[in-house]
Amino acid sequence: MRKLSFLILISGLAFGTTFLSCNKDIEGRTENAPALAPANIDLNAGQWVPVLLTSPTEFPVAAPIATNTPEYIAQVNEIKSWQKDLTSQEKAIVKYWSAGAVLRWNEILRELVAKYNLPPYQNADGTYPFPNPSNPLAYPQFPFANPPYAARAYAYVSAAQYDALVAAWHYKKLYNRLAPYKVDNTVNALVPQTDLPSYPSEDAVVAGAAVEMLKLLFPGDQDFIQQKAEEHMRARLIAGANVRSDIDAGESLGKAVAQKFVTRARGDRAGAAAGNQAIWDKLETDCIARGETPWYSLDSPKRPPMLPLFGKVKPFLFDSLTAISLRPGPPPSVNSQQMRDETEEVYQFIKNPTRERIAIVHFWADGVGTYTPPGHWDAIAAEDFIPQRFSEVRWARNMALLNMALMDAAIVCWETKYYYFNPRPTQLKPEIKTLTGIPNFPAYISGHSTFSGAAATILSHLTPNRASAYDAMAKEASLSRIYGGIHYRSDCEVGLEVGNNVGQFAVQRAMTDGAG
């Protein structure tokens, strides 16, 4: 028996050693994304239609110094001194940023959204504090990056980057200054070589635009953002892809163009979207006056509705009157047989959830502490764009189309939600327990469905061979809200339709923006 004990001990130890030696490091799906080597450099993208710029020359970029001047040679020497002795950390940042500037800044933005997507904790008297943009570090930190806020942030950053890159491409073609590794063949190209002129640097344009936009959108994390931007631009120098004057010109251009978007954002009415007590009360009394049952918050203590005036925010793809015209007809009356049936359907799903349905609910939940449904669609898009090897300007254009569609979907959806102000299933039938948190705003129409419809429509236009997959994803995202117990079928089906309609405006823009 001693022998047996010994055997068991030995096999236990052997097993344990195997277990311990298992690598527990996790790898993000895009962590080792290949260096971007565009299939087409889109040399004429300076002629594409910008979103806000009146022309690609609205913000002038001075002619670059010639490549035979001592100053340029000094800048090339700066690269060479970096390259002489590369640390592993320097190699790592070159590799990380080489996957694409638009991709990486989109991921950084998603990270900020996830970090800030936290509903404030209540005050002692049961009211709720609101984040204050002029004191972003005080609790509750600014912003509360909820889905409408996030949708708007993704749209502004993407659109600013796109416009700035259209301008950059104009000047690239105009000045036609080659990349340092083409000027001096002793400069190593640590990223794939390209025929695209390097002045102004497209990477610095993207970083500069992001930094400027994020000062407004995430003012509490300036150090982090600035550090990322510096690392990004350093990576381009180390890689031999840009000299310092490429970077400086690009950064200035990016910031200048983004300033135009910052000005628009300050006046787009989002700042007033939270409303006030009088507005919240009026939503309720108006709904009662229509003979319907008004929504109330299922949070405890009751929380003011999320951004009731977000429906009045200025859209990107159409005007505010069009936004209102996209509002669907009313949901089934709370007292109707249809509403009773739809509530019962939700209850039946939630009574005995299957493991498969729970997985669908949680895959698409994108709730508190996540990058929200718009961020999820950005992630889906980004991972599909990587293998298509778009130029940076096409990356930005496609992300801008997607994110403008998502923001405008948020606007139409929120306009609809607060126009009808109808209750969540659990309000009508408290036995409905949910598999994810109940969002703190009215049910009709489903935000997930509207976002997903819009995203699937524009993505299907951009990547047609994935159209059926996008359609299936949008439908699953939409259904997940019924499975989760937080939406009726009407909310989801109509939401998808409205989302598709919004997405069509992005498709229209895509067909006429000159990018083909």
Add this chain to the structure above:
Amino acid sequence: MKKNKSLYRGLLQGMVAFFITLTASAQTDMDAIMMNRNQFCNGFLYNYSSWDHYWEGTLKRNNENLGTVSSQSVMYMANYGITDDLNIMAGIPYVWTKASAGTLHGLNGIQDLSVFAKWRFLKKNTGKHRLSVFGIAGISTPSSDYVADFLPLSIGLHSTNLMVRGMADYQYKRFTVTGSATYVVRSNITIDRSSYYDTELRLTNEVNMPNAAQYQLRTGYRGRYLLAEAHITNWTTLGGFDITRNNMPFPSNRMNATQVGASFKYTLKSHTNLSFLAGGQYTIAGRNMGQSLALNGGAFYAFYFGKQKPKK
């Protein structure tokens, strides 16, 4: 009668501490009691645990959207004496969770199967003093595809754990003191989402689960029919992150807890195959954990196989 003394000794605990504290405190792999050779003991243990306050990071709070979070479990446990000094134990619980307020749906399902080997490799008896030293190794692994990422209503964390424990036991007459230290290696888990934020954005469904350590000191009376012990247990997660303000908990949080408790076992004099267990424990300090009070009770039945080893 001598054999009865060592009956039913050494049932196990299968549940590790997590956000819903479920640490069972019966006669377990955590104690110094051994079954004799060819004895097989098995039974069911019921556990009820609940909390209405929890630690969000280090901040203690309640949550009106959860109310009281409770979990119940019924665990089948078995212990077999391969030799007097080597026992094998196994257990598997079914768990139900519930929140008394708010709208979140409770979950239920079969949780983790655990198997332990407990080896007493040193025995020293001098007069009324006895010292024993044990090496214990165990593994627990999910026995269903339950949801880990729905804390605090998940029934478990879904990692496969490897546990290695050293334990020393001192007995003077009927009085005992037992101390143990455990290292828990936890496998990564996969969740239903394709990304999550811990201290940065992770674009993967895989979650790195930090390893953990557990320490326990127990002391009390070890009689022929009655066992009564008080214990203090500390579970420390070696890594992980704090729940941020008003955020949801996550499986890889730094979950720590210190719990005090008591365990009792009584063997029927008239029918020594049958014994009853009862116990409870209360969380006195924690981090990213509920402040739980847990109570348990169970009944166990022993069989004898083969020839009993002649008694000295």
